[in-house]
Amino acid sequence: GAVVSQHPSWVICKSGTSVKIECRSLDFQATTMFWYRQFPKQSLMLMATSNEGSKATYEQGVEKDKFLINHASLTLSTLTVTSAHPEDSSFYICSAAGHLRAIINQPQHFGDGTRLSIL
Amino acid sequence: RKEVEQDPGPFNVPEGATVAFNCTYSNSASQSFFWYRQDCRKEPKLLMSVYSSGNEDGRFTAQLNRASQYISLLIRDSKLSDSATYLCVVNDNDMRFGAGTRLTVKP
Numbered sequence: 544g545a546v547v548s549q550h551p552s553w554v555i556c557k558s559g560t561s562v563k564i565e566c567r568s569l570d571f572q573a574t575t576m577f578w579y580r581q582f583p584k585q586s587l588m589l590m591a592t593s594n595e596g597s598k599a600t601y602e603q604g605v606e607k608d609k610f611l612i613n614h615a616s617l618t619l620s621t622l623t624v625t626s627a628h629p630e631d632s633s634f635y636i637c638s639a640a641g642h643l644r645a646i647i648n649q650p651q652h653f654g655d656g657t658r659l660s661i662l
Numbered sequence: 663r664k665e666v667e668q669d670p671g672p673f674n675v676p677e678g679a680t681v682a683f684n685c686t687y688s689n690s691a692s693q694s695f696f697w698y699r700q701d702c703r704k705e706p707k708l709l710m711s712v713y714s715s716g717n718e719d720g721r722f723t724a725q726l727n728r729a730s731q732y733i734s735l736l737i738r739d740s741k742l743s744d745s746a747t748y749l750c751v752v753n754d755n756d757m758r759f760g761a762g763t764r765l766t767v768k769p
Contacts, residue, residue: 549705577757586749586761587706636705638757651757653705 546570547639549654557662558629564622564657566637572617573639577651578610581634593620627661634658665689668750668760675740676768683735683763685750692754695726697735700747700762709735709748740767 548567556562566576575594579587591607593599593614601607611623620639624631638651668685675681687695695712710717712724712733723736733752737744745767750760 586759588759589756592756634703653707656703656705658703 546652547573547637547654549637549657551657552655553658553660555660555662556627559626560661562624562627562659564624564635564637564659566620566622566639566654568618568639568652571639573620574617575640576614576620577638577640578612578620578622579636579638581636581656587636590622624659627659629661632659632661664761665758666750666752666760668748669763670761671763671765673763673765674768675765677740677742679740679767680736680738681740681765682737683748683750683765685733685735685752685760687731687733687750687752687758689752689754689758690728690731692731692752692758694753695724695733696751696753697722697724697733698749698751698759700749702747706749737765740765742767742769 546569550565554562577592578590580590581587589602590605591599591601591612593612595614595617599612614620634656636656637654640651666687669683673681697709698706699709700706710719710724712726714726716725721738725734747762747764749762752758
């Protein structure tokens, strides 16, 4: 069964709206969560890494004021796309890793993804 | 040079065929390797980890060559349900994804 739940799975909204995406780990405590973006026919691009209780680390080129990440608990991280515009339309996927991430060969568990369409 | 490079594909094969995907990575310090499968408009799902000694899971065989910084995935007796995009993933403290290779298995 799913170990990472992502919600919502599909969002369509007007330009200028802020959209919040939730990522929950169901069976374990996720000390680290990752947020990815995937454009059509392209691979996943890491946007940011969030650690519970601390500020997220953003990849180069990703605006932290645009993509707000909160990881307030060991089971929940949220990504808020602020003032979304059509170019933000994409497939956003979260993944989670528990404390075993320190053992580097542990794979990540992905959420179902959120398809965001900005009109 | 990209951190993880894969065969561009697409691969279109008949049912029952054997197909192989290749992947190279640039960071020699990479420590773990995976193949993920991604269906259209879905999240990636772990297919298998790749071990130094090579490993097999049913019809799927993964190989790692650290000296050449190369990993491979072999699918034998391909099924229609194997149609998907296969992502090569390398972990060098961050997960690095290849662009994916699309496979279509036809009747």
